[in-house]
Amino acid sequence: QVQLVESGGGLVKPGGSLRLSCAASGFTFSDYYMSWIRQAPGKGLEWVSYISSSGSTIYYADSVKGRFTISRDNAKNSLYLQMNSLRAEDTAVYYCARDGQSGWYQDYWGQGTLVTVSS
Amino acid sequence: EIVLTQSPGTLSLSPGERATLSCRASQSVSSSYLAWYQQKPGQAPRLLIYGASSRATGIPDRFSGSGSGTDFTLTISRLEPEDFAVYYCQQYGSSPRATFGQGTRLEIK
Numbered sequence: 001q002v003q004l005v006e007s008g009g010g011l012v013k014p015g016g017s018l019r020l021s022c023a024a025s026g027f028t029f030s031d032y033y034m035s036w037i038r039q040a041p042g043k044g045l046e047w048v049s050y051i052s053s054s055g056s057t058i059y060y061a062d063s064v065k066g067r068f069t070i071s072r073d074n075a076k077n078s079l080y081l082q083m084n085s086l087r088a089e090d091t092a093v094y095y096c097a098r099d100g101q102s103g104w105y106q107d108y109w110g111q112g113t114l115v116t117v118s119s
Numbered sequence: 120e121i122v123l124t125q126s127p128g129t130l131s132l133s134p135g136e137r138a139t140l141s142c143r144a145s146q147s148v149s150s151s152y153l154a155w156y157q158q159k160p161g162q163a164p165r166l167l168i169y170g171a172s173s174r175a176t177g178i179p180d181r182f183s184g185s186g187s188g189t190d191f192t193l194t195i196s197r198l199e200p201e202d203f204a205v206y207y208c209q210q211y212g213s214s215p216r217a218t219f220g221q222g223t224r225l226e227i228k
Contacts, residue, residue: 035217044207044219044220044221044222045156045164045207045209045219045222046219047216047217047218047219050217059216061216095163095164100166100169102169102170103152103154103169103170103211103212104152104211104217105152105154105166105169105209105211105217106154106156106164106166107166107169107175107176108166109163109164109165110163111162111163112163
């Protein structure tokens with residue numbers, strides 16, 4: 001069965017960096033686009049970034065452009081999100097998700113990892 | 120950027136009743152690229168509907184989606200106790216941004 005397991009969240013000071021990882025299993029990882037989506041405490045969902053199956057196409061939300069970098073290692077079935085220059089407003093649960101085969105919706109989600117940016 | 124507005128904010132119904140949730144877009148959603156998700160407290164969202172009306176794998180047929188252009192609806196024909204949750208719509212036709220609605224909370228009356 002499809003499994004997505006995030007790790008790497010934690011408490012970081014404003015201006016700091018963090019790298020999130022997502023380990024995928026149960027499907028052919030290299031066949032799928034992947035996304036990161038976040039949810040601030042008590043708030044709604046915000047799409048953050050996605051990456052094509054080969055890694056050649058990448059997009060970011062304006063709110064993280066220039067600060068976050070998405071990447072993947074298809075040999076390791078892993079997705080990453082490097083987060084630099086973190087701000088308090090980046091505090092959220094970050095979900096790794098698989099994009100659907102017929103569009104950029106997300107058909108499977110990980111359990112999420114909490115990132116807290118606070119001094 | 121396409122803005123999605125969901126209504127009502129909160130819907131109070133009893134098990135067995137029919138639920139109708141609305142999602143309105145600020146501009147036309149191309150090719151009906153609209154999805155619905157369910158989220159329960161402490162859990163990740165779960166895909167219910169994609170392409171405005173296609174049910175995702177394993178989703179019961181009491182869930183149905185309809186609409187096109189700027190107006191979309193999620194209908195739950197007969198509420199089960201496990202259906203009480205927050206529901207989000209998402210448009211994914213406006214590249215490169217996918218946007219979500221603010222959510223509708225479905226609570227037990």
